[in-house]
Amino acid sequence: MTNQNVVVQDTQAAINMAINVAVSNSGIFTTATQKPPSAPGGYISISQKKFLKNIEINGGTRINTWVDTMRGSSPTHIKASAPFSDDQSSWMNHHPSALDMFEQIIEASKGKQIVMFLDYDGTLSPIVADPDRAYMSDSMRKTVKSLARCFPTAIVSGRCRDKVYSFVRLAELYYAGSHGMDIKGPAKGSKYKKDNAKGVLFQPASEFLPMIDEVCKQLIEKTKSTPGAKVEHNKFCVSVHYRCVEEKKWNEVAQQVKSVLKEYPKLRLTHGRKVLEIRPTIKWDKGKALEFLLESLGFANCADVFPVYIGDDRTDEDAFKTLRERGQGFGILVSKIPKDTNASYSLQEPTEVMNFLQKLVEWKRQSIRRQATL
Numbered sequence: 001m002t003n004q005n006v007v008v009q010d011t012q013a014a015i016n017m018a019i020n021v022a023v024s025n026s027g028i029f030t031t032a033t034q035k036p037p038s039a040p041g042g043y044i045s046i047s048q049k050k051f052l053k054n055i056e057i058n059g060g061t062r063i064n065t066w067v068d069t070m071r072g073s074s075p076t077h078i079k080a081s082a083p084f085s086d087d088q089s090s091w092m093n094h095h096p097s098a099l100d101m102f103e104q105i106i107e108a109s110k111g112k113q114i115v116m117f118l119d120y121d122g123t124l125s126p127i128v129a130d131p132d133r134a135y136m137s138d139s140m141r142k143t144v145k146s147l148a149r150c151f152p153t154a155i156v157s158g159r160c161r162d163k164v165y166s167f168v169r170l171a172e173l174y175y176a177g178s179h180g181m182d183i184k185g186p187a188k189g190s191k192y193k194k195d196n197a198k199g200v201l202f203q204p205a206s207e208f209l210p211m212i213d214e215v216c217k218q219l220i221e222k223t224k225s226t227p228g229a230k231v232e233h234n235k236f237c238v239s240v241h242y243r244c245v246e247e248k249k250w251n252e253v254a255q256q257v258k259s260v261l262k263e264y265p266k267l268r269l270t271h272g273r274k275v276l277e278i279r280p281t282i283k284w285d286k287g288k289a290l291e292f293l294l295e296s297l298g299f300a301n302c303a304d305v306f307p308v309y310i311g312d313d314r315t316d317e318d319a320f321k322t323l324r325e326r327g328q329g330f331g332i333l334v335s336k337i338p339k340d341t342n343a344s345y346s347l348q349e350p351t352e353v354m355n356f357l358q359k360l361v362e363w364k365r366q367s368i369r370r371q372a373t374l
């Protein structure tokens, strides 16, 4: 990122932060999203409050309620016409580009087994208006395939596992769908798994299936009068998309979701990129899924493992936080703008993610060649 005028194409990072602040002010919804704790090791995080003080959306509208926040986001582009503020430059200093820091990252992983965790939407595929058409490019698929030959690799997504598999179509990967509540290993077993046991399957929220089905039907019914609203059944959770809803109707969507959720105290709401996500209140998230996957790969109590998690969403913060708490590996946030995060590094968009993954593959291939000539 250079110190010049930028056009922020998707402002959801800012919006998510604003929503989290505004939700607690408005009392409309309760949210399970918490501010990450102060991170160890010289990590500096810009507080949401401080960041919001400095951000101006649509020419300076101060955000007071979460619906204002939704409205305050331009459905198209938001221009940040001023040069980077001190906070923005400081953010880049503390979350530098993973591409620029590639050598340092490799140095830190020396002698350890790298394990890759990849979010899907906004990380492997660009954000698009229709969630059913969020395809990943062939070149990204090829890159992820090569990556999985070099390192154990898992896709961790808010989507239903079958759906994310239908986009990625690589049988050799681990998949954790429904925000980690539906985990499955490669059908043929994994070459990385120490005992190579087949058929890892873990579904900690299975008792919620009937409730989720019921809520999903109600949400479809409630929101059908709102043009553009879309309900997506993600098996153990439900997404209510408002990306294609006129801003003046976002409050309507909020009220519809609220009216359904109030009857279900065992479900909670979290916020994604122009999406309201309803999920069970169980203590399970992408961070827990990461730990579960490390354990099933045989790295539970290993000091010589180096997990790398790449994601763009608030829900990915649980995994970034887990890595900080374990003091192993690191998180990479995919974002064009500063965001309160527990990730250590940043990448701006899926094409940069692909470049980073390609560099990792190339480095691994070279180190194998070097070892072979010794």
Ligand SMILES: O=P(O)(O)OC[C@H]1O[C@H](O[C@H]2O[C@H](CO)[C@@H](O)[C@H](O)[C@H]2O)[C@H](O)[C@@H](O)[C@@H]1O
Residues within 6 Å of the ligand: 119, 120, 121, 122, 126, 127, 128, 129, 130, 131, 132, 134, 156, 157, 158, 159, 232, 234, 239, 241, 243, 272, 273, 274, 275, 277, 313, 315
């Ligand atoms: O954990 P992820 O893999 O990032 O999934 C999170 C949600 O991603 C999808 O929605 C987002 O991407 C859509 C396609 O680009 C976009 O239209 C939507 O506005 C975004 O919120 C997915 O549809 C959701 O179900 C996932 O929960």
